[in-house]
Amino acid sequence: MSADVELSEVSVTFGSFYAAKNVNVKVNGGEFFSFLGPSGCGKTTLLRAISGFQEPSEGKVLIDNKDMSGIGPNKRPTALIFQNLALFPLMSVSENIAFSLEVRGVSKEERKKRADELLELIALEGQGDKKVHQLSGGQKQRVAIARALAVEPKVLLLDEPLSALDLKLRQRMRTELREIQKRVNITFIYITHDQGEALTMSDRIAVMNEGELEQIGKCDEVYNNPLTPFVATFVGENNPLYGKVTGIEGDKAKIETADGQYLATMNESKKLNIGDESIAFVRPETLFIPRDGDNFDNKIDVNIESFEFEGNLKNFYASLKSGAKIKFSVPNAIDTSSITSGSSIVLGFESSKSVILPKASLAID
Amino acid sequence: MNNFLFTQPFFKKNGKAVAIYFLVAIIFWFVFLVIIPQFYMLDLSFRTNVPPLARGGPEDYYTFEHYSHFIFGSKTATDAFNFVDLGVFGRTIFVSMLVTIANLLFCYPIAFYIAKIANPSTARLLIVSLIIPFWINELLRSFALRILFANEGVINNFLTGVGILDQGILFITYDIGLYTGLIYAYILLMMFPLYNAIESLDINQIEAAKDLGSSSFRTHWRIVIPHAKPGIVSGCTMVFMLTVGALATPVVLSSPNTLWFPQLIYQWFNMNDNWSRGSAYSIILLIVSVIFVLTMMRIFKVRIGEIIK
Numbered sequence: 001m002s003a004d005v006e007l008s009e010v011s012v013t014f015g016s017f018y019a020a021k022n023v024n025v026k027v028n029g030g031e032f033f034s035f036l037g038p039s040g041c042g043k044t045t046l047l048r049a050i051s052g053f054q055e056p057s058e059g060k061v062l063i064d065n066k067d068m069s070g071i072g073p074n075k076r077p078t079a080l081i082f083q084n085l086a087l088f089p090l091m092s093v094s095e096n097i098a099f100s101l102e103v104r105g106v107s108k109e110e111r112k113k114r115a116d117e118l119l120e121l122i123a124l125e126g127q128g129d130k131k132v133h134q135l136s137g138g139q140k141q142r143v144a145i146a147r148a149l150a151v152e153p154k155v156l157l158l159d160e161p162l163s164a165l166d167l168k169l170r171q172r173m174r175t176e177l178r179e180i181q182k183r184v185n186i187t188f189i190y191i192t193h194d195q196g197e198a199l200t201m202s203d204r205i206a207v208m209n210e211g212e213l214e215q216i217g218k219c220d221e222v223y224n225n226p227l228t229p230f231v232a233t234f235v236g237e238n239n240p241l242y243g244k245v246t247g248i249e250g251d252k253a254k255i256e257t258a259d260g261q262y263l264a265t266m267n268e269s270k271k272l273n274i275g276d277e278s279i280a281f282v283r284p285e286t287l288f289i290p291r292d293g294d295n296f297d298n299k300i301d302v303n304i305e306s307f308e309f310e311g312n313l314k315n316f317y318a319s320l321k322s323g324a325k326i327k328f329s330v331p332n333a334i335d336t337s338s339i340t341s342g343s344s345i346v347l348g349f350e351s352s353k354s355v356i357l358p359k360a361s362l363a364i365d
Numbered sequence: 366m367n368n369f370l371f372t373q374p375f376f377k378k379n380g381k382a383v384a385i386y387f388l389v390a391i392i393f394w395f396v397f398l399v400i401i402p403q404f405y406m407l408d409l410s411f412r413t414n415v416p417p418l419a420r421g422g423p424e425d426y427y428t429f430e431h432y433s434h435f436i437f438g439s440k441t442a443t444d445a446f447n448f449v450d451l452g453v454f455g456r457t458i459f460v461s462m463l464v465t466i467a468n469l470l471f472c473y474p475i476a477f478y479i480a481k482i483a484n485p486s487t488a489r490l491l492i493v494s495l496i497i498p499f500w501i502n503e504l505l506r507s508f509a510l511r512i513l514f515a516n517e518g519v520i521n522n523f524l525t526g527v528g529i530l531d532q533g534i535l536f537i538t539y540d541i542g543l544y545t546g547l548i549y550a551y552i553l554l555m556m557f558p559l560y561n562a563i564e565s566l567d568i569n570q571i572e573a574a575k576d577l578g579s580s581s582f583r584t585h586w587r588i589v590i591p592h593a594k595p596g597i598v599s600g601c602t603m604v605f606m607l608t609v610g611a612l613a614t615p616v617v618l619s620s621p622n623t624l625w626f627p628q629l630i631y632q633w634f635n636m637n638d639n640w641s642r643g644s645a646y647s648i649i650l651l652i653v654s655v656i657f658v659l660t661m662m663r664i665f666k667v668r669i670g671e672i673i674k
Binding site: 051052072073074075080082083084086087100102103 | 567570572574575576578579583587588591
């Protein structure tokens with residue numbers, strides 16, 4: 001059983017500070033939905049509003065179309081997985097998993113049966129008698145999930161539960177979480193500041209900044225068609241090219257910058273007019289070193305400053321005439337031995353791969 | 366020899382001056398303040414009570430008479446047992462236990478409130494207002510309570526003055542004043558270990574329990590109390606030991622008809638000039654209290670190391 005979760009004009013204030021401001025979002029039943037944003041953007045506040053630990057100052061939280069105001073966290077069909085997991089250290093693994101059944105007065109045999117089933121789901125069969133501190137980080141993670149699932153919640157809320165794990169484990173847990181979600185088929189609402197996590201696991205994501213929703217959409221939609229300069233630079237990397245609009249051709253706009261003119265694609269909902277201050281964005285992986293026969297509709301002269309080797313990619317940092325910095329990435333398979341620091345080259349990019357948006361502040365890393 | 370001592374890891378780690386200070390201070394404390402006086406008292410409790418001049422003479426010999434007096438009474442007594450002293454002793458242990466439980470019940474909600482519910486500035490204010498009354502010494506606090514509870518005291522005067530009662534309540538005669546005073550005397554020694562223990566509990570643990578459907582009562586029973594157990598035990602131990610050995614409060618507040626065991630000890634030492642018997646009674650109180658505490662710890666499955674945490 002899964003449930004829709006709807007936030008309707010939800011605001012949460014602490015004094016005069018808006019932790020969340022007029023948030024409207026509808027999460028569909030059975031969906032894996034992520035709130036993505038930098039720390040302090042209000043995503044944890046929203047999660048606490050859904051779980052019932054924080055009453056919204058304005059607006060409503062609806063679960064299965066039922067207004068949740070005044071209903072405490074122990075009465076909502078949600079289960080929360082805490083950032084530090086909050087497993088009970090004095091109880092065994094099984095006791096942890098079956099705690100929600102214990103408080104509902106379920107008999108001991110029934111509890112044992114259910115705990116064993118869940119241990120099997122998380123591939124920890126026969127480890128129910130262990131103490132929590134005897135488990136590894138990934139195992140604790142899975143126990144926390146099992147404990148939350150024991151109540152058979154309609155919505156599972158996850159508050160950055162992978163942030164304490166090392167990289168390899170984090171990557172494995174992403175896949176595992178996704179698989180568990182498919183198996184139990186309930187709504188997952190996931191909070192993270194890590195765009196990689198959000199993009200790989202979610203059906204849809206909502207990008208948040210300073211308490212407000214910037215954009216909601218499918219992962220590739222948000223990545224390819226960001227609605228604001230914040231989203232463009234927070235989700236993935238992007239090079240900003242600042243300038244003024246000098247011409248409009250269909251859905252493309254021409255931007256005049258200190259380093260030359262470029263053509264970029266406008267977003268349907270963010271139409272620009274001639275003379276508007278704007279930013280064209282071009283991602284490092286869409287900047288190419290032209291080969292014979294390539295014909296990009298944008299060309300850009302750069303001076304290579306430095307280089308870093310990432311493994312699958314080689315990253316180059318270059319400057320434009322005006323002093324603006326630009327980053328571009330080349331797959332490791334391509335030979336770049338002729339490009340060294342100090343060399344001047346020409347890069348090309350397609351106007352269809354570049355987005356132009358009205359000027360606004362970027363995400364600061 | 367000298368070189369051997371100074372090359373020990375303890376000396377290397379702390380430096381000579383600090384290490385010597387630690388050694389001297391600890392040896393002084395342990396030998397002069399703990400071992401010598403206690404052994405002297407233990408020795409005295411097994412000797413006959415003779416004037417200082419007769420010490421070492423033929424009348425000064427080892428005997429169990431003081432211990433047997435506690436149990437069986439004087440040789441001329443007709444009763445089979447020393448019901449008076451045994452009664453005082455039993456009552457002291459029993460009432461101390463009730464005082465400890467009352468303290469725990471009083472302090473737990475307050476400690477929980479300060480540690481987990483109150484915002485930081487309220488919590489600081491509450492802690493300060495708990496501490497300030499204890500700047501006044503125990504004897505004065507007891508006298509203050511006596512003024513409240515006396516037959517012609519503040520409470521009775523108020524109740525009869527307003528017309529709620531025709532006659533005052535005999536708070537002192539029924540030892541209500543004493544029990545109140547004993548509960549009040551060492552309440553901070555329950556409050557702070559409890560507060561510290563509860564404070565160290567991750568708030569997410571409480572929220573997780575709640576999120577999983579647990580009622581407040583059950584969250585306390587299954588999460589908060591097990592976590593706070595070392596603090597509960599250390600608070601209970603301190604309050605019990607100090608209450609059992611309290612003197613000032615019972616002297617001021619107990620009814621004329623009843624005695625607190627330390628009052629009995631005091632009488633043997635000071636009024637009857639029988640230091641040997643006083644020592645024997647002190648040793649009995651010490652040993653029985655320690656056994657009592659260890660038994661309680663066994664029953665509630667607490668190890669001594671947990672208390673120090």
